[in-house]
Amino acid sequence: xxxxxxxxxxxxxxxxxxxxxxxxxxxxxxxxxxxxxxxxxxxxxxxxxxxxxxxxxxxxxxxxxxxxxxxxxxxxxxxxxxxxxxxxxxxxxxxxxxxxxxxxxxxxxxxxxxxxxxxxxxxxxxxxxxxxxxxxxxxxxxxxxxxxxxxxxxxxxxxxxxxxxxxxxxxxxxxxxxxxxxxxxxxxxxxxxxxxxxxxxxxxxxxxxxxxxxxxxxxxxxxxxxxxxxxxxxxxxxxxxxxxxxxxxxxxxxxxxxxxxxxxxxxxxxxxxxxxx
Amino acid sequence: xxxxxxxxxxxxxxxxxxxxxxxxxxxxxxxxxxxxxxxxxxxxxxxxxxxxxxxxxxxxxxxxxxxxxxxxxxxxxxxxxxxxxxxxxxxxxxxxxxxxxxxxxxxxxxxxxxxxxxxxxxxxxxxxxxxxxxxxxxxxxxxxxxxxxxxxxxxxxxxxxxxxxxxxxxxxxxxxxxxxxxxxxxxxxxxxxxxxxxxxxxxxxxxxxxxxxxxxxxxxxxxxxxxxxxxxxxxxxxxxxxxxxxxxxxxxxxxxxxxxxxxxxxxxxxxxxxxxxxxxxxxxxxxxxxxxxxxxxxxxxxxxxxxxxx
Numbered sequence: 001x002x003x004x005x006x007x008x009x010x011x012x013x014x015x016x017x018x019x020x021x022x023x024x025x026x027x028x029x030x031x032x033x034x035x036x037x038x039x040x041x042x043x044x045x046x047x048x049x050x051x052x053x054x055x056x057x058x059x060x061x062x063x064x065x066x067x068x069x070x071x072x073x074x075x076x077x078x079x080x081x082x083x084x085x086x087x088x089x090x091x092x093x094x095x096x097x098x099x100x101x102x103x104x105x106x107x108x109x110x111x112x113x114x115x116x117x118x119x120x121x122x123x124x125x126x127x128x129x130x131x132x133x134x135x136x137x138x139x140x141x142x143x144x145x146x147x148x149x150x151x152x153x154x155x156x157x158x159x160x161x162x163x164x165x166x167x168x169x170x171x172x173x174x175x176x177x178x179x180x181x182x183x184x185x186x187x188x189x190x191x192x193x194x195x196x197x198x199x200x201x202x203x204x205x206x207x208x209x210x211x212x213x214x215x216x217x218x219x220x221x222x223x224x225x226x227x228x229x230x231x232x233x234x235x236x237x238x239x240x241x242x243x244x245x246x247x248x249x250x251x252x253x254x255x256x257x258x259x260x261x262x263x264x265x266x267x268x269x270x271x272x273x274x275x276x277x
Numbered sequence: 278x279x280x281x282x283x284x285x286x287x288x289x290x291x292x293x294x295x296x297x298x299x300x301x302x303x304x305x306x307x308x309x310x311x312x313x314x315x316x317x318x319x320x321x322x323x324x325x326x327x328x329x330x331x332x333x334x335x336x337x338x339x340x341x342x343x344x345x346x347x348x349x350x351x352x353x354x355x356x357x358x359x360x361x362x363x364x365x366x367x368x369x370x371x372x373x374x375x376x377x378x379x380x381x382x383x384x385x386x387x388x389x390x391x392x393x394x395x396x397x398x399x400x401x402x403x404x405x406x407x408x409x410x411x412x413x414x415x416x417x418x419x420x421x422x423x424x425x426x427x428x429x430x431x432x433x434x435x436x437x438x439x440x441x442x443x444x445x446x447x448x449x450x451x452x453x454x455x456x457x458x459x460x461x462x463x464x465x466x467x468x469x470x471x472x473x474x475x476x477x478x479x480x481x482x483x484x485x486x487x488x489x490x491x492x493x494x495x496x497x498x499x500x501x502x503x504x505x506x507x508x509x510x511x512x513x514x515x516x517x518x519x520x521x522x523x524x525x526x527x528x529x530x531x532x533x534x535x536x537x538x539x540x541x542x543x544x545x546x547x548x549x550x551x552x553x554x555x556x557x558x559x560x561x562x563x564x565x566x567x568x569x570x571x572x573x574x575x576x577x578x579x580x581x582x583x584x585x586x587x
Contacts, residue, residue: 236531254423261418
């Protein structure tokens, strides 16, 4: 098998996994066999059922269908993962572009701020920020993850700009009289897009894991909204007696994150000329 | 080497300043009015004003920051609302358990990741390579706390080999599952890095020369190739310590491990903000310190680093 085929295989496999989970999240209302929030009448008869034909993945303590809750949980987990990345990428890229292009004092100030934020382990800072925001929920998860995640893109873009700044085609545009804005956004930014795209793929994976971690600690989305992390937190209580409540949401997270990692690896192999050669 | 250490110190100082500034601002936003937080809603205005003056809370923000820094320098991180003791003492009690867990996890990661990555590189493009790379990809894709739960289920509940939670008497058996859980992610990264670094080195001419001299393959790999491939792995291990610390709250919660991470989460539940922020600051300082040490080790192993980074 040639290297090119291997890369394409990675992209194909990652895309298929992500398309699957993206679709089940998108079509959750159509696909879910039961209402994920509705507590059934005669609760005791439905509470903590093992997987069976009418409840494929079993039910939780309140008799709600786990499969339906996982389908709806996909919406929140993927939304957080993608949305946070869509916010942090432009913010981080702008900071990286300015720090790399202008250099000097601006670079020093921006990078010291970046270093200071990066010095905190991401989840630890996210926990501290959640303490400050007081009310955990979907919005606070997005705010907290955005506040701690922009640094990766900023560092990456700055590094790219530092090496590009000295390139001949950039020097030529300076000689031709192009303004700073034009050089930054028309010439430097497009050259950074490939590594940014790869970083975004891995970033979404990190965001999904962080959301799950915050959800597990009870700092993520709050009931009745479900995410994969909050499902794991609920299931953890019954780990030794009803393990499927933990196994299935965890598998969903792992497969989705795996999809993003495989896709990211494939994209990097294709977009990085050094690896291609 | 001395000049290099000095230059690294110069880079760390502004970051330390930034870290303390962030923590200070978080304290101010987080606590709102610290006097009210201490005394509750029904505080006597006169007593509140006296406390404000006593603690310097009536001074401008920059002045308060210098006071905060002064206290930090003597290890004063404030007072725990919940435990009614100095935060530094609360943290000092929990720190050894976290350091022990992080160290054990790093040993697991370096051993498992290093050996797996070496096998994958030596058996490049074979079933072994595919298997190890798939497992390492799974390692970095699995939520750390979920892996912990699955290990509890398999080795604790079903097989009964290891205790499922707690610190016990500090013995080895209680450490195994948390260390495996926390180390798995890093093992995945280290395996991938070891493989790619070793593959790169194995293509070098001096490795071909070693083979042409008739050296055994084991000697070529262990004495010639691996030694040169270890630098990027070492860097990754240094960065990995941050990941280990980031994973600590989750792992410690799953295994009821009495470390800093669990303290952080329970303090958050109790709204014990001084403890939350003290622990956060301590995590950042450990991370900065570890990275500093890795940089020094890096320079000690490879003289080129000292020259280029000076």
